[in-house]
Amino acid sequence: MISEINLGTPCDMHVHLREGQMCDLVTPTVRDGGISVAYVMPNLQPPVTTIDRVVDYKKRIQELAPNTTFLMSFYLSKDLTPELIHEAAREKAIRGVKCYPAGVTTNSAAGVDPNDFTAFYPVFKAMEEENLVLNIHGERPSVNDGETGDDIHVLNAEESFLPALRRLHTDFPRLKIILEHCTTEAAIKAVEDINKDVEDPRDIRVAATITAHHLYLTIDDWAGNPINFCKPVAKLPRDKRALIGAAVSGKPYFFFGSDSAPHPLESKSKHKGVCAGVFSQSLAIPYIAQIFEQQDALDKLKDFVSTFPLQFYELPQHELRSQDEVIVYRKPQVIPETITDGKGLQIAPFKAGEKVNWSVKWVAK
Amino acid sequence: MISEINLGTPCDMHVHLREGQMCDLVTPTVRDGGISVAYVMPNLQPPVTTIDRVVDYKKRIQELAPNTTFLMSFYLSKDLTPELIHEAAREKAIRGVKCYPAGVTTNSAAGVDPNDFTAFYPVFKAMEEENLVLNIHGERPSVNDGETGDDIHVLNAEESFLPALRRLHTDFPRLKIILEHCTTEAAIKAVEDINKDVEDPRDIRVAATITAHHLYLTIDDWAGNPINFCKPVAKLPRDKRALIGAAVSGKPYFFFGSDSAPHPLESKSKHKGVCAGVFSQSLAIPYIAQIFEQQDALDKLKDFVSTFPLQFYELPQHELRSQDEVIVYRKPQVIPETITDGKGLQIAPFKAGEKVNWSVKWVAK
Numbered sequence: 001m002i003s004e005i006n007l008g009t010p011c012d013m014h015v016h017l018r019e020g021q022m023c024d025l026v027t028p029t030v031r032d033g034g035i036s037v038a039y040v041m042p043n044l045q046p047p048v049t050t051i052d053r054v055v056d057y058k059k060r061i062q063e064l065a066p067n068t069t070f071l072m073s074f075y076l077s078k079d080l081t082p083e084l085i086h087e088a089a090r091e092k093a094i095r096g097v098k099c100y101p102a103g104v105t106t107n108s109a110a111g112v113d114p115n116d117f118t119a120f121y122p123v124f125k126a127m128e129e130e131n132l133v134l135n136i137h138g139e140r141p142s143v144n145d146g147e148t149g150d151d152i153h154v155l156n157a158e159e160s161f162l163p164a165l166r167r168l169h170t171d172f173p174r175l176k177i178i179l180e181h182c183t184t185e186a187a188i189k190a191v192e193d194i195n196k197d198v199e200d201p202r203d204i205r206v207a208a209t210i211t212a213h214h215l216y217l218t219i220d221d222w223a224g225n226p227i228n229f230c231k232p233v234a235k236l237p238r239d240k241r242a243l244i245g246a247a248v249s250g251k252p253y254f255f256f257g258s259d260s261a262p263h264p265l266e267s268k269s270k271h272k273g274v275c276a277g278v279f280s281q282s283l284a285i286p287y288i289a290q291i292f293e294q295q296d297a298l299d300k301l302k303d304f305v306s307t308f309p310l311q312f313y314e315l316p317q318h319e320l321r322s323q324d325e326v327i328v329y330r331k332p333q334v335i336p337e338t339i340t341d342g343k344g345l346q347i348a349p350f351k352a353g354e355k356v357n358w359s360v361k362w363v364a365k
Numbered sequence: 366m367i368s369e370i371n372l373g374t375p376c377d378m379h380v381h382l383r384e385g386q387m388c389d390l391v392t393p394t395v396r397d398g399g400i401s402v403a404y405v406m407p408n409l410q411p412p413v414t415t416i417d418r419v420v421d422y423k424k425r426i427q428e429l430a431p432n433t434t435f436l437m438s439f440y441l442s443k444d445l446t447p448e449l450i451h452e453a454a455r456e457k458a459i460r461g462v463k464c465y466p467a468g469v470t471t472n473s474a475a476g477v478d479p480n481d482f483t484a485f486y487p488v489f490k491a492m493e494e495e496n497l498v499l500n501i502h503g504e505r506p507s508v509n510d511g512e513t514g515d516d517i518h519v520l521n522a523e524e525s526f527l528p529a530l531r532r533l534h535t536d537f538p539r540l541k542i543i544l545e546h547c548t549t550e551a552a553i554k555a556v557e558d559i560n561k562d563v564e565d566p567r568d569i570r571v572a573a574t575i576t577a578h579h580l581y582l583t584i585d586d587w588a589g590n591p592i593n594f595c596k597p598v599a600k601l602p603r604d605k606r607a608l609i610g611a612a613v614s615g616k617p618y619f620f621f622g623s624d625s626a627p628h629p630l631e632s633k634s635k636h637k638g639v640c641a642g643v644f645s646q647s648l649a650i651p652y653i654a655q656i657f658e659q660q661d662a663l664d665k666l667k668d669f670v671s672t673f674p675l676q677f678y679e680l681p682q683h684e685l686r687s688q689d690e691v692i693v694y695r696k697p698q699v700i701p702e703t704i705t706d707g708k709g710l711q712i713a714p715f716k717a718g719e720k721v722n723w724s725v726k727w728v729a730k
Contacts, residue, residue, distance in 0.1 A: 142585050144602045151602040154588050155520075220507050222588070223519050223598055227636040229589050237509045237516040271633040271713050274589040348636050 004329035005289075006363075007302050009036035009320055011309035012284055013071075014135070014180055014209050014257030016041050016106075016277070017061055025341040026262050026281055027064035034285030034326045034360035037069040037315065039135075039257065042098055043107040047075035051084070051093045067322040071095040071313065073135060077110050078119075082126035089130035095313065096133030096176075097123070104139045104157065105231035105276050106261065114140050114164055121171070128175040133313065138165060138179045138187070139232055154233045155219075159186040169194060169206050176312070179208040181259040183232045185242035191253060192246075201252040207312050209257025210247050212287035213278040213350050215240065226268050227348050230261065231276040247288075247304055248297035255308040258284050265338060265346040280350040282339060287350065289328045289358040301328070323365040331359040367663050369694035370654075371728075374401035374685055376674035377649055378436075379500070379545055379574050379622030381406050381471075381642070382426055390706040391627050391646055392429035399650030399691045399725035402434040402680065404500075404622065407463055408472040412440030416449070416458045432687040436460040436678065438500060442475050443484075447491035454495035460678065461498030461541075462488070469504045469522070470596035470641050471626065479505050479529055486536070493540040498678065503530060503544045503552070504597055519598045520584075524551040534559060534571050541677070544573040546624040548597040550607035556618060557611075566617040572677050574622025575612050577652035578643040578715050580605070591633050592713050595626065596641040612653075612669055613662035620673040623649050630703060630711040645715040647704060651723040652715065654693045658722065666693070688730040696724040 012035040017027050030038050040061065042048035048057060054072045061070055074080060074088065076099040088094045099120075100111030112120065127134060139157035143150070152160050165179055179187060191208045198204055217234035228234065246254045261277025268274055280287055285305065292301045317323070337353050338346045377400040382392050395403050405426065407413035413422060419437045426435055439445060439453065441464040453459045464485075465476030477485065492499060504522035508515070517525050530544055544552060556573045563569055582599035593599065611619045626642025633639055645652055650670065657666045675682075682688070702718050703711045 144583070146602070146606055149603055153583060153585050153601055155584060155601070218509070218518060219520060220518050224591070224594055224639040224641060225637050226589070226591060226639065233588055236518055236520070237511070238514055241511055265636065268636040269634055271592040271630065272590050272717070274591065276589060352637070 002298050004327050005298060005301060007034070007285065007326045007328055008306040009310070009317070010034055010285060010305040010326050011037040012256060012258045012260070013039040013178070013309050013313070014041065014259045015039065015281065016043070016259070016261045018262060019044055021341065021343065021345050022262055022264070023061065024064060025339070025345055025347070027061045029282040029339070030065055030068050032282050034328060035068070036320060036322065036324070036326065037071065037309070039071045039095065040073060042073045042075040043100065045107055047077060047107070047110050048073070049075050049077055049079040051088050051091060054088070054093050067324065069319070069321045073098045075110065076100070076112055076120060076123070080123050082122045085123055085126035085130060085132065089132060094132065096135050097127060098135045098137070100137045101139055101141055103141050104137060108137070114161060117164065117168060124172050124175055128172050131176065133176045133178060135178050135180050136165065138162070138182065155235060158182065158184050158232050162186060162190045165190065165206070166194065174205065177206045179206070180257060181211050181214065181232060182208040183214050183235050183243065184239045188242045188246045192251070195253050201311050204253045204312060207253040207255065208246070210243055210254060211257065211259045212280045212284060215244050215247060215288070215291045216351070226274040227352065228278060229274055229276055230259070230278045244291060244295060248292060248295045248300050250300050250303055252303070252308045252311060254304070255312065256288060256305045260284065262347045265348050268348060278350050279347050282349055283335060283356060285326065285328050285360050286333070286356045286358040290356050293357065324362045325365050327361050327363055328358050329361065330357060332357050333359055369692050370663060370666060372399070372650065372667050372691045372693055373671040374675070374682070375399055375650060375670040375691050376402040377621060377623045377625070378404040378543070378674050378678070379406065379624045380404065380646065381408070381624070381626040383627060384409055386706065386708065386710050387627055387629070388426065389429060390704070390710055390712070392426045394647035394704070395430055395433050397647045399693060400433070401685060401687065401689070401691065402436065402674070404436040404460065405438060407438045407440040408465065410472055412442060412472070412475050413438070414440055414442055414444040416453050416456060419453070419458050432689065434684070434686045438463045440475065441465070441477055441485060441488070445488050447487045450488055450491035450495060450497065454497060459497065461500050462492060463500045463502070465502045466504055466506055468506050469502060473502070479526060482529065482533060489533070489537050489540055493537050496541065498541045498543060500543050500545050501530065503527070503547065520600060523547065523549050523597050527551060527555045530555065530571070531559065539570065542571045544571070545622060546576050546579065546597060547573040548579050548600050548608065549604045553607045553611045557616070560616070560618050566676050569618045569677060572618040572620065573611070575608055575619060576622065576624045577645045577649060579608050580612060580653070580656045581716070591639040592715070592717065593643060594639055594641055595624070595643045609656060609660060613657060613660045613665050615665050615668055617668070617673045617676060619669070620677065621653060621670045625649065627712045630713050633713060643715050644712050647714055648700060648721060650691065650693050650725050651698070651721045654723040655721050689727045690730050692726050692728055693723050694726065695722060697722050698724055
């Protein structure tokens with residue numbers, strides 16, 4: 001029985017750190033959860049679309065977590081120009097650009113129309129030239145079309161987006177694209193299909209991140225449990241099985257991005273207008289280790305959380321803020337009902353009150 | 366433009382009136398919502414399975430609403446015997462028996478295994494002989510079956526139950542059965558198919574009730590809005606369209622049952638373990654009228670809420686507690702955010718804070 005694993009420098013390639021009091025509370029939990037490298041989402045209010053803001057934001061979170069390596073991103077909107085992309089790349093201010101379809105999740109109102117990306121093609125061309133990553137929230141907004149029956153709703157929003165993903169890859173074959181927090185068997189199959197002829201991992205251009213919570217949840221788990229409500233919503237049992245299969249597959253285009261998305265407890269405990277998001281940052285690696293253990297695939301864990309994301313993002317070890325390594329080891333712990341800063345802010349972590357079998361510790365390399 | 370309609374004596378053939386403080390608050394709202402006849406569900410704690418309890422319960426609610434006609438029911442469980450069914454029918458204590466699959470909704474733990482009804486066949490035979498109605502919550506409990514992929518989840522739970530409905534009808538062809546609060550296109554089609562050769566409405570043996578809220582909601586509406594979370598959950602847009610189509614179809618085997626299911630506001634405003642149920646009692650007829658207006662089908666409204674349910678339940682006018690009639694008329698009103706008894710109990714009604722175009726008033730016949 002495996003009792004511990006050295007995971008090297010694990011990455012969480014999709015984190016929400018927010019601002020203000022929430023940022024102060026959650027940013028240090030990146031390291032608590034066993035994560036060395038975090039890709040930081042730009043959906044603040046207003047969205048992060050300038051070099052100054054990204055530099056300021058990085059400075060703030062770096063102060064809160066000096067040993068964590070933060071990769072920063074812009075929010076795709078009409079404020080971005082090819083010139084700005086080139087400048088931001090030259091200054092190494094960002095590693096990628098996040099694309100939100102308008103209206104599908106928290107702070108996405110400034111996002112784009114997923115039915116027509118062509119307005120952004122000059123930006124994508126600049127990103128392709130600079131080897132920046134396009135991080136896509138791959139959902140189409142809901143439509144109730146009684147005429148044609150061509151409805152979009154939270155269950156098929158991701159699958160309906162996949163043709164747009166393929167079109168983007170066709171139009172920008174060298175652009176690195178990530179389908180973020182994918183949730184469906186259809187998405188897994190699409191990303192596998194796009195990569196079917198790729199032999200060298202360095203040639204991967206379309207990857208997908210998978211969260212911790214989508215490896216646990218199905219629709220039954222968020223029906224009546226707002227703590228588990230997130231966008232994209234967790235889907236059906238066969239989708240969950242496909243995600244688990246992809247995570248443990250050893251395929252280098254599937255890797256970890258938690259989409260940890262904290263909200264104050266009172267924003268999750270409402271009868272109307274619950275905020276979408278699951279907070280999984282503080283126990284990111286233990287949640288994942290538990291699934292890999294259940295699948296008898298602990299030997300694949302380091303690939304999923306360290307090797308593959310570092311490879312896709314081409315992040316050399318010497319650029320990390322710390323060379324400390326993470327050991328995940330068998331030590332059960334009860335997940336607290338809430339995490340608080342002692343100043344009135346409370347977050348309910350994923351699986352609050354339940355048990356995980358694993359803990360993490362840091363060791364010098 | 367139609368400005369008012371006399372609906373006669375409208376029926377709501379599926380109501381939850383609860384006990385204690387909640388019962389005191391909601392029972393008078395049956396009449397407020399424009400309902401003359403209410404079929405009362407027996408899922409109290411413990412479930413209603415004796416004549417004494419049903420008589421006591423009816424006495425209590427009758428005191429609270431002297432002009433409302435209440436039809437009472439037993440809770441199908443191992444406590445019921447054919448002898449008890451015959452006795453309850455003789456004493457006119459009940460009009461039917463409600464069948465809950467174990468574990469699918471509020472207070473259903475004492476329910477039955479929907480994969481095997483044969484243990485209850487002697488009870489069904491007695492019911493058939495007494496012309497009692499079998500009211501079925503038609504869902505199979507969730508199963509995650511990774512081996513066969515034969516999963517049951519909240520989205521397919523009703524469709525998965527339909528073969529059991531057909532089997533019951535085949536085995537008891539004279540038993541009156543209602544598929545309660547049906548939510549899917551599949552259920553509508555199944556009930557239509559069962560009735561395809563019925564020419565005289567008096568020969569209908571399988572009917573379906575349709576709620577007000579399922580004519581408005583889809584999965585997108587309860588994702589993140591626990592006020593709209595109920596069992597069976599609201600499904601996809603095409604299912605909603607099928608329900609609306611059935612409601613306005615003029616087919617006598619589709620009629621109104623609100624499944625109004627009140628819970629204290631604090632039980633709907635939680636991050637875990639939200640109670641399933643939508644409270645629509647206090648505005649039952651206005652909610653329905655609004656949908657029929659949108660469908661340009663106000664001429665079908667009286668059939669759906671009065672004629673068809675009275676016909677199926679074979680309820681003669683002289684057995685009603687009151688001959689007062691309901692006028693639904695065009696007068697917009699804002700739905701209150703909460704309904705309260707002034708003693709600490711609060712309920713959030715369906716569409717709280719929104720507007721409906723219709724109001725009701727009572728007139729002597």
